Amino acid sequence: MTLPVRRSRAGRYGARRGPRGGKGADVSEATREPVPAPPGTTLVVGAAIVRDGRLLAAQRAAPAALRGGWEFPGGKVDPGETPVQALLRECREELDVRVEPGPELLPRTGAAWPLSERAVMRVWLARVAEGEPRAVEHLALRWLAADELLDVAWLAADLPVVAAVRPYLSGAWVS
Ligand SMILES: Nc1nc2c([nH]c(=O)n2[C@H]2C[C@H](O)[C@@H](COP(=O)(O)OP(=O)(O)OP(=O)(O)O)O2)c(=O)[nH]1
Numbered sequence: 001m002t003l004p005v006r007r008s009r010a011g012r013y014g015a016r017r018g019p020r021g022g023k024g025a026d027v028s029e030a031t032r033e034p035v036p037a038p039p040g041t042t043l044v045v046g047a048a049i050v051r052d053g054r055l056l057a058a059q060r061a062a063p064a065a066l067r068g069g070w071e072f073p074g075g076k077v078d079p080g081e082t083p084v085q086a087l088l089r090e091c092r093e094e095l096d097v098r099v100e101p102g103p104e105l106l107p108r109t110g111a112a113w114p115l116s117e118r119a120v121m122r123v124w125l126a127r128v129a130e131g132e133p134r135a136v137e138h139l140a141l142r143w144l145a146a147d148e149l150l151d152v153a154w155l156a157a158d159l160p161v162v163a164a165v166r167p168y169l170s171g172a173w174v175s
Pocket of ligand 1: 046066071072073074119157158
């Protein structure tokens with residue numbers, strides 16, 4: 001069966017379907033040209049770290065309004081940094097691990113996942129290449145199996161991303 005492609009986006013990102021059809025989203029290679037956030041928009045990056053069929057979720061400690069909410073490890077891209085550099089830095093700072101980014105998880109519409117009126121997030125599938133994640137800045141970490149994905153209170157904007165990760169929990173995207 002030929003899987004549908006999103007032609008308008010495929011050219012820009014070199015997007016391809018995931019190995020199992022990637023029902024929730026398209027993926028692209030981490031090495032593609034970075035896509036800047038629209039002017040006036042903060043670009044956040046997140047790592048969907050998968051191991052043994054589980055997704056790593058991290059519980060925010062701050063600010064107060066977000067404390068207790070669960071998210072993808074990551075943060076804002078600093079000036080002069082590429083998004084992938086920011087992803088690696090944030091995972092080192094927050095989890096004390098080196099991650100290896102895989103394909104980017106793309107929303108069906110738009111260049112990135114909307115977080116708010118002023119922020120968007122780009123998310124890469126990733127695996128731990130070195131170290132064991134520990135909650136350096138977060139309250140807690142959890143490895144969530146497919147049937148546990150919604151057991152934690154994700155930040156609202158993350159829910160579509162979590163749904164998009166689900167088909168990739170098999171780790172089959174790791175070549
Ligand atoms: N890291 C991360 N941030 C998220 C997610 N979902 C979501 O809405 N956000 C929001 C929360 C924050 O308002 C913003 C990211 O800011 P951050 O505080 O993580 O960034 P940072 O580590 O660079 O922190 P700072 O230098 O600004 O203190 O994006 C997510 O899954 N991961």
